[in-house]
Amino acid sequence: MLDHAPAPLDASTLHALATVLAPLGPLDRAELLTGGMFATTYRATLADGTRVVVKTAPTATDRLLRYEHDLLRTEALVYGLAANRPDLLMPRVLLTDLSRSVLPSDVLVVTHLDGTPLADLGEVDDATSQRAHHELGAFMARLHTVRGDRFGYPNDATGLHAATWPDAFGAMAGALLDDAEAWGAEVPAARVRTALARHAAALAEVRDPALVHTDLWPGNLFVEPATGALIGVIDTERAVWGDPLLEFAGADQMGLGPVPDALLEGYASAGGSLALGTPSGDARLWLYRMYMSLVLTVEIGPRGYTGDWLVGHRAKAWANLHAALDALG
Known part of the structure; x- marks a missing residue:
């Protein structure tokens, strides 16, 4: 979905991503995508070659503007509304983890877009x-x-x-x-x-x-x-x-x-x-x-x-x- 230069991930982050993505399949590799100024986004490749995008919200919630709280839930909502509208050109939601128990914020996993x-x-x-x-x-x-x-x-x-x-x-x-x-x-x-x-x-x-x-x-x-x-x-x-x-x-x-x-x-x-x-x-x-x-x-x-x-x-x-x-x- 994003094509910026990848950065290496530490072992704990890779473990957390593997845990989140387990319902979709084993994780083969993942990389941090740069270019955003709000959320943290990773491109993950599963063992079967499927690429997905994992997005996490900021953890420093005391530094959010009021409208920015729980924004990933809005993103998931909108992608859900677009799920039956291919003309809206949006990724599909593959899973969400709103428990904040594996990673310290909401997690949204969506399909990887071409282009x-x-x-x-x-x-x-x-x-x-x-x-x-x-x-x-x-x-x-x-x-x-x-x-x-x-x-x-x-x-x-x-x-x-x-x-x-x-x-x-x-x-x-x-x-x-x-x-x-x-x-x-x-x-x-x-x-x-x-x-x-x-x-x-x-x-x-x-x-x-x-x-x-x-x-x-x-x-x-x-x-x-x-x-x-x-x-x-x-x-x-x-x-x-x-x-x-x-x-x-x-x-x-x-x-x-x-x-x-x-x-x-x-x-x-x-x-x-x-x-x-x-x-x-x-x-x-x-x-x-x-x-x-x-x-x-x-x-x-x-x-x-x-x-x-x-x-x-x-x-x-x-x-x-x-x-x-x-x-x-």
Whole structure:
């Protein structure tokens, strides 16, 4: 599923993985996959040659943002919803271990996807880029036909759900503001609350909870390298029941420009319709860009980010947050 350079595993980790995977068969070998910034992921090969992906949640739960608690259970839920929808291109759940008795966190084991992460292709030609955007838009529209019975994060552990979208989204944003205060992250909390109140009517126009992935960046999209054809989608742990427009902010979390035409054309080709271009729809997109910028800003502390890249990353997230708030009036 992921194709980054493997790292050697210690004997205790290999033993734990073998114990978890025993219902599927004996473990032959396993390797740590790098590239993620939240969960820990392994590629395991069973004795019969079957490759599977094993994902474990962070064990330092005191360093999680509120919405991040028990996220692997959300990922398993979404893969389960997609199990009878091959058009949703997701791995199948092979087993879960939520006992936290073998490994110190929830464990999710899924099928190994073919293809290459779009992020790993580097620069691609225009035709490949256009196809990837078009097929991603079509995928989004198909995903958004999956409907829930309430809004917000699916996992009860977060408490971030409600009967209406304004209430759920307000709780989601409010939790981030609380996290910001707890971690000493400087954010314009009063402006965020004002924007939510000012545009509550626009949020209230969303009446049907659609399944929104919220993290469809190129690292989570598996494509056929030669053509850009989308053949797999992973990492659904941050999925939300909410407004389909949230997907477009999640897919380009550092972007503020127009949604690419090929993405919108793909969405329409699969029967999807959006409120972009209307005052309400445009306001909601800016609210979701505000939300994503808050996530990127607040998570810096608990994730313990370091490196030369951090200064630019923090500045960009901060600038985007204020640009969204300016657009919201």
